[in-house]
Amino acid sequence: MAPVLIMATNRGITKIRGTTYSSPHGIPIDLLDRLLIIATTPYTERDTKQILSIRCEEEDVEMSEEGMLVLTKIGRETSLRYAIQLITCANLVCRKRNGTEVSVDDIKRVYSLFLDETRSSQYLKEYQQEFMFNEIKEERAMEIS
Numbered sequence: 001m002a003p004v005l006i007m008a009t010n011r012g013i014t015k016i017r018g019t020t021y022s023s024p025h026g027i028p029i030d031l032l033d034r035l036l037i038i039a040t041t042p043y044t045e046r047d048t049k050q051i052l053s054i055r056c057e058e059e060d061v062e063m064s065e066e067g068m069l070v071l072t073k074i075g076r077e078t079s080l081r082y083a084i085q086l087i088t089c090a091n092l093v094c095r096k097r098n099g100t101e102v103s104v105d106d107i108k109r110v111y112s113l114f115l116d117e118t119r120s121s122q123y124l125k126e127y128q129q130e131f132m133f134n135e136i137k138e139e140r141a142m143e144i145s
Helices: 045-058 065-077 080-096 104-113 117-130 138-144
Strands: 013-015 022-024
Touching: 045 065, 045 080, 065 080, 065 104, 080 104
Parallel strands: none
Antiparallel strands: 013 022
8 A cells, every 4th residue: 555645835846955956846756747736725715714713613712703804814814824823812812801702902912912924024134133143144134125
């Protein structure tokens, strides 16, 4: 029986690591010929909202309709993983204020406390010279931004 291997990648035609050859996804051609490639599409707004609703239900979190709309928007603009992580944090903020339903204000609060990947990268670029082990030289930093 042959093993089943599932891989996910968003790499285009790129160099195969450890070689000078380039190929689709950075995967050697002889391996690529043996793969079954499944195309995926981004989640729709409806899909994102449904996934977040299921996650709220699994975590026993009561979410207001407005809160769910804000969380769905965050999930579409940043990442679904980030939006899912905000559910637990927003629920803790809700409990702290003795609330029963997570509101837009709870979500705004945790959104301001916890950065998504894009905002975190922007913060690091902005303040990189102030970090102790900054390895990017100033002229290279100007090229990146």
